[in-house]
Amino acid sequence: MLPVLDHGYVRLIETWGRGDAGEAEAGIVEAARQSTQGSFRGWDKDEKLLRFLYTARPPHATPFEFAGMVVEVQAPIAVFREWHRHRTQSYNEMSARYAPLPDLNYVPTVERCLAVSATNKQAGAVEGSEPISTEAAMVWLETLKLDYARCEQTYRDGLFRGVPKELARMVLPVGRYSRMRASANLRNWLAFLTLRLDPAAQWEMRQYAEAVGTIIAREFPRTWSLFAEGCHKGE
Amino acid sequence: MLPVLDHGYVRLIETWGRGDAGEAEAGIVEAARQSTQGSFRGWDKDEKLLRFLYTARPPHATPFEFAGMVVEVQAPIAVFREWHRHRTQSYNEMSARYAPLPDLNYVPTVERCLAVSATNKQAGAVEGSEPISTEAAMVWLETLKLDYARCEQTYRDGLFRGVPKELARMVLPVGRYSRMRASANLRNWLAFLTLRLDPAAQWEMRQYAEAVGTIIAREFPRTWSLFAEGCHKGE
């Protein structure tokens, strides 16, 4: 289990793609060999074939759909809001309609608050704002924590008074943690990483993408090394 | 524009599916006739063909992908969280990374709070809670409004002090309104409605589904009447 942010994590549940040969990534090259039928010399080596598939322009991407993985993720709702825009993954998330969400909320560090990007407008401050100071950040984070606590109190109070669960949750901030399982094939995990490891992605989202990348690097090392050497540029 | 809840709406932007003939739903029957080539008598009538496609078991669903529509929706984040689980639609939503979200928050009515379902566990109260009373609902709604106001203040304060926009938004509750455009073909709009008009769907979500249904009934009346007469049962 890889810890992410203050209360989050990414945890591998299972992988597939071992094919007939029964070893990691074998399913990818076996799928590719369905097409080539071993017709070209040199492609008989797995590594060489993987590189060809990945670096061809345009790439031969479908064989990378023959491997995949399931992970469990705990993250703030704000992060899930971005994650769920990836329509090629399968999701099953905790539902506050079934059971009260646990009282876990994301409190950024002071350093994170100070990381105002001058170049990335999306990560920047609003125009006309003060330049952020350590003290201002500390004060704001205290207020944030108080608001989290107050919203939790209102939530519990609503539940206790008999407000329907699905309605009481309206007060929960998007900094609240939730949990899900996510499944995708390797091609789509890499497409996810291309977008979410990008410097333009929100910092919190990137921490989760890096954890996903760490797992892929360990489970699918040859595909990962192609991705990491920048072959994915241009996809 | 169809108003939904206290500050939301669904608004039609455009439809397609007029085909060669240039009239509503003609694109559906023309697509279907690509397959049949007019080979069977009786199918020459549009209405009869539409009914055959829709009521066949299993249905011939692809022709209904040859029409579609784009809508604009303003809804609480909690509603968008459910909506975005539909992976066959296209979305473009307001981003609090670009610009501060307007201060609009969903405050349910007292009646809505009292509508605790005894049969639908998801819409129900937590076990061991008090039976909700009008007075309890009124008190809780006042607290909810205060929390919305306080969170807004923290949000604005953070933005003013220079906290990055993408971070300041963590304090916003899921009752906050956002806005998006959504596009899908008619087959997928109907699949969306089958799930979201269902009595088991959250009441707030259903209000939006009903607005979408109202627009479809007006723009695609023949398909809608097949859907509405319960032909969609069993899909």
Place this chain on the structure above:
Amino acid sequence: MLPVLDHGYVRLIETWGRGDAGEAEAGIVEAARQSTQGSFRGWDKDEKLLRFLYTARPPHATPFEFAGMVVEVQAPIAVFREWHRHRTQSYNEMSARYAPLPDLNYVPTVERCLAVSATNKQAGAVEGSEPISTEAAMVWLETLKLDYARCEQTYRDGLFRGVPKELARMVLPVGRYSRMRASANLRNWLAFLTLRLDPAAQWEMRQYAEAVGTIIAREFPRTWSLFAEGCHKGE
């Protein structure tokens, strides 16, 4: 490996969906429990939970996306033409652009030729045709075999004379066998079977669907029994 038709087969490559618990179909119930958080008594039993997910109206289908399988299929091109219309599967097929296709062609049995459906127009004879006889079928099948042989000769001749592989293949009939790997999650395999096990599906296609069903029944027995008892009716 399950033989299908005269030269085809379906062969299981691998499955996934064993979850944390490491046993078949555990991944499905674990995904579902992400949502319910064990909040309702009785749902703690796997079998009971699976049944609830499957038989709910509308069904809770996403957990069934947390299992899946890869198969290898050898089938006539005419069958692949129907199969590939399922857009939720991943495919890697032999390519006649890379290597000549082996000389395998589908020759139906006499009995199959006589199975003219009176009720299913698609499976029927053209209007105005003679009622088919055993002798007519035998004669026609001989002609078919000769045409297969002649087309193969033209194909090989083209390849020998230097016609580009991608062009020489134009002469190959859709009764020619090809081979592929196909991958999908369990939800989508069941959707495939709902359409392709249907009596209205082409007989050849159904033979492949039945082989797929046989594998699912063995690998995912509890989900299969829900599908088989007709719970899938109405999906």
Place this chain on the structure above:
Amino acid sequence: MLPVLDHGYVRLIETWGRGDAGEAEAGIVEAARQSTQGSFRGWDKDEKLLRFLYTARPPHATPFEFAGMVVEVQAPIAVFREWHRHRTQSYNEMSARYAPLPDLNYVPTVERCLAVSATNKQAGAVEGSEPISTEAAMVWLETLKLDYARCEQTYRDGLFRGVPKELARMVLPVGRYSRMRASANLRNWLAFLTLRLDPAAQWEMRQYAEAVGTIIAREFPRTWSLFAEGCHKGE
């Protein structure tokens, strides 16, 4: 209607994406402005915004899902076999289960047969083949035509003798023409073109891709010019 090959064509049926403003491509920029809320100066100009969306790395692709088009295509089955691998389009194709396919077959030109690529292995001749000559090509094309005629005769004969339509078609070569309607959003049409306009794509397929490109250039000129200037490189 744009003619392609000897008997094929691509014909525009309809487009969408005119948005509120009611003019071509307006739907794209309006969708994008849902996100930006007009927060950045300069992005108020449509053309500038389109360029930003398209050239950002990674690109902001979803707004291009808010336009699209439906076309009708007549092409050899071999071309449809490649086309249908694009799983983001909607298809309705002529079905030989409903009605006999018209007797149209693709006969390449002599020049086409001579275009054996030395560099593109897929478009090349098999190893050990003779270098193709004009005379060899002419002879082979005559044989191809005779095979087409013979297969057609067997097809008609089977239909006449009462062989089920769905079975009689087994003898039809993949050079036979079929017809379909295809629908996709603009993002996915461009992804289709990125793969199918590529020099590595089969020449016949590229002729269809070029016809699709011609229509997009006319209907969505600003998006097309971004695509054409090579901005799509690296996607």
